[in-house]
Amino acid sequence: MSNFIDIGALGDIPQQGARLVKTAAGCIAIFRTVEDKVFALDDKCPHKGGPLSNGIQHGEAVTCPLHNWVFDLNTGAAQGADVGQVQTYPVKVENGRVLIDKNSIATKAAAA
């Protein structure tokens, strides 16, 4: 079951930027695209742990700031020749507010 909770306004995140949500099992990066779509991914590159929230976002992808791995924001999968997977979380926008699935975060925290 999903259980969405409010984490802030869409306007709190710059377009083509990201903000962090702290959880008991590390940070989740909330990305906002130029079309105002939002995505939630672990803020940790599977390659060397780079903070993906600090990467350059382009289209629906982000480039890790440490070694330029590129991840699809929809799936969390590495693009191109690199092989890796970042966990994604259900997130949506309603009435200008950003909502994230609380249960998936609690599950992540319990597993950590």
Place this chain on the structure above:
Amino acid sequence: MCKCTDLSHQDVRKFIRLKALKSIPAIMQDLEWGSSGGCAACRPALNYYLVAEWPGEYVDDGQSRFINERVHANIQKDGTYSVVPRMFGGMTTPDELRAIADAADKYNVPSVHVTGGQRIDLLGVQKEDLPAMWADLNAAGMVSGHAYAKGLRTVKTCVGKDHCRFGTQDSTGLGIKLEKALWGAWSPHKFKLAVSGCPRNCAEATCKDFGIICVDSGYKLLVGGAAGMDLRETELLGTVETEADALEHCAAFYQLYRENAQYLHRPYKWIAEVGLDWVIEQIMDNAENRAALADRFFFSQSFYQTDPWAERAQGGEAHEFTPMADLTQVAAE
């Protein structure tokens, strides 16, 4: 330029000028970019070309800058940052050193390193602590050293004729003047200077983007050095007689490079393309052109020579440094 367009860097810059394109979306629309919103290669280049072309008009796009330039600190392998305050001409004071030591204690800086550019690197700072640490350094009179920038980095100097028995000119004083004039400028790649007080060259001016070697009769101006991926010795641009001349020639050379070089090309790469003779013609042989270049540089500086740390210490760009929400206490229902 990248997979988003068939145009070259030079084509894109030409169109930015000719068509007066003043934003990244305007460039992408007018020049029919093949991707939606560009990529991590073209966006920083376009942002630089707009910064250089339209000082005072263009609104910098932080999301098109690499993280180091977005948060004005260098990202490290563990996601922490390093902080390097500017020390003009490599000079510092006991008060500055005390403030740096206090900041290192207060923010639990694990490593303090002396850089090759004659300043101090505080390594391992948490991103959330950056604005408060900058505020403390600002309070002691220090500004960002731009150690992260495709822009003016350091001006390395030797102690010059004030102390050295071989010194021919005030190399330290000239280095400070140069750094005070040039800091804050963005360029296609990093730009490093050095001023040596005599041909023994203790400041290693012969491997800098712009180096000066003082001699009894004046100042030898050297360009196109590098000591990075490639090792390059500088070549002689020309010789001038006064400090004021050295400063004007340096500003003019920097501006010529800023206006013409491809993004991520150091001066030596750009000089290899355009030819040193052309650069000498533009700077040494044409006083009117040289003065115009220097004027355009200082006009640009009137907008860009601001301390990015002070802006952020006062609350600017807060979204970069604070989390959006804290869900550490969340439990499933």
